[in-house]
Amino acid sequence: MISKKLENYTLLHTSEEDPLLKELYRETNLKVLYPRMLSGHLQGKLLVLFSYMINPTFILEIGTYTGYSAICLAKGLKPGGKLITIEINPELVDFAQNYFDRSGLSSSIEQKTGKALDIIPHLTEEWDLVFIDADKENYLNYYKMVIDQVRTGGFIIADNVLWDGKVLDSRVKPDKETRGITEFNDFIQRDSRVENVLLPVRDGLMILRKI
Secondary structure (H helix, E strand, C coil), X not given: CCCHHHHHHHXXXXXXXXXXXXXXXXXXXXXXXXXXXXXXXXXXXXXXXXXXXXXXXXXXXXXXXXXXXXXXXXXXXXXXXXXXXXECCHHXXXXXHHHHHHHCCXXXXXXXXXXXXXXXXXXXXXXXXXXXXXCHHHHXXXXXHHHHHEEEEEEEEEECCCHHHHHHCCCCCCCHHHHHHHHHHHHHHHCCCXXXXXXXXXXXXXXXXXX
């Protein structure tokens, strides 16, 4: 984790946050529980650039929350491409859809509501990019469900893989979220189907490329 001063310096040398995303960030903080779940300016800009570099046709996002990361990822879609985003909380659907509509990207973003473990098996797309940012205890289950549907050369990005540094804390018995993250990280490191790098950005991003 970098210091607050270095984080501020980093933001000063990162392109400006989109005004709509800035508004989304503020409204989420005012009206929605657990606003730190948002990707935010730095991570959001990184997701935008990743998506532009990959230029995907199909993106799967597991965990919509209020829609910040979906908008960032959808910016890099090929013309006619689609981002499918899954959110378990039905109370967040209208909130996110409002911002999707205002972003001009709503025709490229399809929301699905329910448990991702139930929804994913019914999706038939070949994914160019998958973004995992949902319940931590199921990270490894999500990975195992999607890996065969990711095209060769495609990418998976998993958020929160440092989990506030709890992945290093061996002094206490880990909770189910910490255990889920550490099991995911360890599995990825051993999986010969992918090459990976763990970026210490914000709460940690695991970037994987399917070989």
